[in-house]
Amino acid sequence: xxxxxxxGLSVAFGRPDSPIRAVDGVDLAIEPGETVGLVGESGxxxxxxxxxxxxLVDPPGRVVARRIAFAGRDLAALTPAARRAIVGxxxxxxxxxxxxxLDPCYTVAFQIGExxxxxxxxxxxxxxxxxxxxxxxxxxxxxxxxxxxxxDAWPHQLSGGMAQRVMIAIAIACKPRxxxxxxxxxxxxxxxxxxxxxxxxxxxREHGMALLLxxxxxxxxAQSVSRVAVxxxxxxxxxxxVPAIFASPRHPxxxxxxxxxxxxxxxxxxxxxxPGVVPSASARPPGCLLAPRCPRVRERCRIELPxxxxxEGSVLxxxxxxxxxxxxxxxxxx
Amino acid sequence: xxxxxxxxxxxxxxxxxxxxxxxxxxVRALDGVSLAIAGGTTLAVVGESGxxxxxxxxxxxxxxxxxxxxxxxxxxxxxxxxRAALARLRTRVQMVFQNPYAxxxxxxxxxxxxxxxxxxxxxxxxxxARRTAAxxxxxxxxxxxxxxxxxPHMFSGGQRQRIAIARALMLAPxxxxxxxxxxxxxxxxxxxxxxxxxxxxxxxxxxxxFITHNLEVVRHIADEVAVMxxxxxxERAAKRTLFEAPRHPxxxxxxxxxPTLAPRRTPTPPRGEPPSPLAPPAxxxxxxxxxxxxxxxxxxxxxxxxxxxTWVACHLAG
Numbered sequence: 001x002x003x004x005x006x007x008g009l010s011v012a013f014g015r016p017d018s019p020i021r022a023v024d025g026v027d028l029a030i031e032p033g034e035t036v037g038l039v040g041e042s043g044x045x046x047x048x049x050x051x052x053x054x055x056l057v058d059p060p061g062r063v064v065a066r067r068i069a070f071a072g073r074d075l076a077a078l079t080p081a082a083r084r085a086i087v088g089x090x091x092x093x094x095x096x097x098x099x100x101x102l103d104p105c106y107t108v109a110f111q112i113g114e115x116x117x118x119x120x121x122x123x124x125x126x127x128x129x130x131x132x133x134x135x136x137x138x139x140x141x142x143x144x145x146x147x148x149x150x151x152d153a154w155p156h157q158l159s160g161g162m163a164q165r166v167m168i169a170i171a172i173a174c175k176p177r178x179x180x181x182x183x184x185x186x187x188x189x190x191x192x193x194x195x196x197x198x199x200x201x202x203x204x205r206e207h208g209m210a211l212l213l214x215x216x217x218x219x220x221x222a223q224s225v226s227r228v229a230v231x232x233x234x235x236x237x238x239x240x241x242v243p244a245i246f247a248s249p250r251h252p253x254x255x256x257x258x259x260x261x262x263x264x265x266x267x268x269x270x271x272x273x274x275p276g277v278v279p280s281a282s283a284r285p286p287g288c289l290l291a292p293r294c295p296r297v298r299e300r301c302r303i304e305l306p307x308x309x310x311x312e313g314s315v316l317x318x319x320x321x322x323x324x325x326x327x328x329x330x331x332x333x334x
Numbered sequence: 335x336x337x338x339x340x341x342x343x344x345x346x347x348x349x350x351x352x353x354x355x356x357x358x359x360x361v362r363a364l365d366g367v368s369l370a371i372a373g374g375t376t377l378a379v380v381g382e383s384g385x386x387x388x389x390x391x392x393x394x395x396x397x398x399x400x401x402x403x404x405x406x407x408x409x410x411x412x413x414x415x416x417r418a419a420l421a422r423l424r425t426r427v428q429m430v431f432q433n434p435y436a437x438x439x440x441x442x443x444x445x446x447x448x449x450x451x452x453x454x455x456x457x458x459x460x461x462x463a464r465r466t467a468a469x470x471x472x473x474x475x476x477x478x479x480x481x482x483x484x485x486p487h488m489f490s491g492g493q494r495q496r497i498a499i500a501r502a503l504m505l506a507p508x509x510x511x512x513x514x515x516x517x518x519x520x521x522x523x524x525x526x527x528x529x530x531x532x533x534x535x536x537x538x539x540x541x542x543x544f545i546t547h548n549l550e551v552v553r554h555i556a557d558e559v560a561v562m563x564x565x566x567x568x569e570r571a572a573k574r575t576l577f578e579a580p581r582h583p584x585x586x587x588x589x590x591x592x593p594t595l596a597p598r599r600t601p602t603p604p605r606g607e608p609p610s611p612l613a614p615p616a617x618x619x620x621x622x623x624x625x626x627x628x629x630x631x632x633x634x635x636x637x638x639x640x641x642x643x644t645w646v647a648c649h650l651a652g
């Protein structure tokens with residue numbers, strides 16, 4: 001059974017008669033211990049998807065889903081109190097800007113202790129000394145040098161990389177089964193980014209923790225997860241295994257994202273840029289959302305919205321997909 | 335041929351107060367940087383936060399005077415130039431900033447934004463001529479003249495960056511200093527803007543000082559690359575040389591840490607984080623994180639010297 005099972009998730013903002021659809025019918029399943037990436041450009045709905053899972057979308061935002069289940073329990077059907085018992089314990093989340101996520105008024109030890117006081121073992125909930133000992137253990141686990149001295153540090157005394165390690169320590173304090181990391185390295189320098197990604201990989205491996213990594217950076221995702229869903233304007237365009245999805249993408253949008261990377265244009269004078277911009281969430285084209293920008297667009301794409309087609313470990317939402325490398329050349333669409 | 339930009343031992347130190355009772359400290363944001371840019375070429379400066387790359391940009395654009403060293407633009411010593419000469423030099427160097435949401439005044443129309451450099455530097459020009467020039471600049475960055483009477487909030491991030499580039503082109507500069515011009519943009523938009531910058535270079539022979547933290551972008555746009563660490567250039571070489579045979583351990587670490595799409599063995603992340611600018615380490619600033627450091631590195635600051643076709647500041651290179 002999937003650890004996290006999302007079916008038909010939609011999140012809308014704005015007035016009900018003219019909704020702004022940030023997430024539009026997303027399906028996503030994560031198995032225990034699996035690492036999954038969610039990539040997309042800004043406004044594609046990747047962060048809102050994560051917030052909906054955490055139950056952090058505030059009114060006037062509206063979350064509708066056929067199913068959001070965690071370990072077999074339907075999160076949407078739970079009382080707020082029962083849901084809070086899961087969120088923060090079994091599902092934990094870290095954010096892009098760690099210095100904004102930490103409270104500047106409390107020490108590192110206190111903020112790690114906060115999670116333990118709420119979700120920890122009975123021992124940890126009772127004893128401040130026990131919590132402090134556990135906080136020290138956690139700081140060592142996230143490889144903070146001189147951990148004992150850092151216990152009583154304030155957030156402003158931490159570098160960005162150090163602060164993200166503290167956030168990770170808070171997140172893993174109660175041994176979550178799923179960690180959602182929303183752009184965890186975007187604010188960090190490239191050498192520190194490599195360290196944090198390595199740390200996340202080690203923690204998922206050692207604790208059998210599942211990871212949902214949200215990023216705009218294809219390369220970061222390619223290095224860190226085993227399966228990827230590509231989001232565009234609130235819809236999953238393609239989902240598949242790494243590295244196959246990057247080696248031979250089927251969806252024109254995935255192809256375009258890869259082609260736009262300087263890495264893929266070495267020696268060429270110009271980058272292959274996708275023309276135009278992402279459609280705004282309030283003014284959607286009638287057919288396929290990519291149609292106005294797609295190099296392979298045909299008449300049908302402008303009229304009809306393609307449905308997601310599920311294959312083995314893959315999903316594809318396109319009438320005229322690219323032929324996978326090595327397959328017999330056959331135009332699938334006609 | 336005179337070089338467009340020639341910097342000798344540029345330094346910019348800042349005094350920082352550290353509370354009431356402690357003596358003020360000095361941050362050496364830029365600490366003896368020498369570089370040269372020929373007309374029509376692109377020098378990319380890479381480095382992490384705090385390496386001094388933005389301070390270098392501010393020095394070259396004459397926004398801030400260096401505390402030491404000389405800067406020559408078109409062969410004229412900026413530190414010795416009088417007001418008239420400086421005013422002329424400023425038209426030769428223009429800048430594009432990282433965040434197009436912050437660099438365009440939200441209360442000015444695009445026509446006013448683009449006309450402003452002309453109103454200041456070419457005061458004899460009529461309003462109509464300024465508008466015509468603005469329209470031409472917009473066309474060069476791929477925007478229609480309908481944009482003239484709109485305001486910045488009506489444009490997307492990529493379009494705003496095009497407008498910022500158009501503004502930098504208004505005075506037909508010889509050098510555009512671009513400080514992380516695509517860092518705030520999505521990957522598909524980033525490609526559009528990089529293409530535009532390269533087209534402009536081809537069509538009008540502009541030179542760029544291109545500041546970025548992204549090595550993949552450098553690989554695409556640069557002719558020459560300078561790698562900065564802690565206020566100094568640690569390696570400088572032609573692009574191909576630098577990527578094929580990086581000589582400084584820091585450059586090697588940076589290259590290894592940059593994620594790519596292609597699967598590879600788990601990269602070995604570098605140790606530690608950059609040191610605090612208020613407590614600079616003795617010797618080579620990188621020695622605490624360097625996999626190769628020896629005793630000499632902890633004591634003696636390595637000078638930039640030529641090894642093969644590369645300039646490198648490392649005791650062990652060569």
